[in-house]
Amino acid sequence: KNEVEQSPQNLTAQEGEFITINCSYSVGISALHWLQQHPGGGIVSLFMLSSGKKKHGRLIATINIQEKHSSLHITASHPRDSAVYICAVRSGNQFYFGTGTSLTVIP
Amino acid sequence: GAVVSQHPSWVICKSGTSVKIECRSLDFQATTMFWYRQFPKQSLMLMATSNEGSKATYEQGVEKDKFLINHASLTLSTLTVTSAHPEDSSFYICSARPQPHNEQFFGPGTRLTVL
Numbered sequence: 001k002n003e004v005e006q007s008p009q010n011l012t013a014q015e016g017e018f019i020t021i022n023c024s025y026s027v028g029i030s031a032l033h034w035l036q037q038h039p040g041g042g043i044v045s046l047f048m049l050s051s052g053k054k055k056h057g058r059l060i061a062t063i064n065i066q067e068k069h070s071s072l073h074i075t076a077s078h079p080r081d082s083a084v085y086i087c088a089v090r091s092g093n094q095f096y097f098g099t100g101t102s103l104t105v106i107p
Numbered sequence: 108g109a110v111v112s113q114h115p116s117w118v119i120c121k122s123g124t125s126v127k128i129e130c131r132s133l134d135f136q137a138t139t140m141f142w143y144r145q146f147p148k149q150s151l152m153l154m155a156t157s158n159e160g161s162k163a164t165y166e167q168g169v170e171k172d173k174f175l176i177n178h179a180s181l182t183l184s185t186l187t188v189t190s191a192h193p194e195d196s197s198f199y200i201c202s203a204r205p206q207p208h209n210e211q212f213f214g215p216g217t218r219l220t221v222l
Contacts, residue, residue: 031210033210033211035213040215040216041145041198041200041215041216041218042213042215042216043151043200043202043213043214043215043216044213045210045211045212045213048210048211086150086151088151095141095153097150097151097152098150099149099150100150
């Protein structure tokens with residue numbers, strides 16, 4: 001069993017839809033990261049969370065430490081949001097990565 | 108935001124040669140840098156953690172003599188794949204962490220193809 005599980009694995013949405021990607025983890029963490037990886041491979045760190053909620057533009061990330069669960073929301077999705085979204089958690093000196101959610105937003 | 112660069116962005120080499128990949132933090136000092144490898148359609152796998160001025164800490168199963176990591180300055184870490192073989196073909200990504208923060212900033216990655 002992976003320490004970090006993401007769902008769904010693949011997601012196709014129409015432009016403008018509200019999107020939610022979920023991440024559950026099984027280890028104690030000091031921080032959780034949401035990463036965005038574009039088709040070329042480059043990675044952008046979207047959020048780092050240890051509690052509560054963060055918002056940046058159309059992106060919102062929430063975390064529930066008690067339930068060991070985080071969600072990434074995209075409002076008013078756009079084709080340029082098409083990418084793989086990866087959840088990663090830091091536990092002590094270890095980093096654990098989810099396998100990613102591949103998002104395709106259709107115009 | 109903080110910027111991390113990698114060079115080269117892609118490299119093709121013959122089997123048996125060595126390849127050096129550079130990771131630079133452009134606008135901050137990174138006491139810790141991380142090296143990851145990603146195979147197609149798989150998630151990132153941490154290879155090693157390097158702290159400036161000290162030896163890198165390698166993850167289990169990663170050969171330190173094959174993947175040489177040097178972190179000689181607060182803005183530069185290098186990964187050298189020695190005697191590369193086709194199975195080393197992968198996407199190599201670095202990230203850098205400015206102390207005392209926990210956030211990491213990722214480089215754009217280097218695609219290595221070994222023929």
